[in-house]
Amino acid sequence: xKEHVKILTDRAIVINRIAQLxxxxxxxxxxxxxAESARLAGFGTSSNDIELYVYKADVGKAETVIKSFL
Numbered sequence: 365x366k367e368h369v370k371i372l373t374d375r376a377i378v379i380n381r382i383a384q385l386x387x388x389x390x391x392x393x394x395x396x397x398x399a400e401s402a403r404l405a406g407f408g409t410s411s412n413d414i415e416l417y418v419y420k421a422d423v424g425k426a427e428t429v430i431k432s433f434l
Contacts, residue, residue, distance in 0.1 A: 368394055368417040371426055379414040385429050391422045 372379065379395055386393045398413035418426040 366419045369420050372416040376414045379416050393418050
């Protein structure tokens with residue numbers, strides 16, 4: 365079974381761009397937007413609660429892409 369690992373928490377614009385770069389490298393990712401989920405549920409939260417997850421096996425490749433972007 366494949367497990368997702370959180371590799372980054374940042375603003376939506378940064379996370380979405382990195383997710384796009386990962387996709388270009390054929391690295392599947394998952395974006396979890398806690399701010400939007402909280403807003404839809406009627407709660408408040410920090411706008412920097414966007415999390416990026418990748419499969420455990422892809423962490424090394426993903427970190428290389430992230431470092432080159434940041």
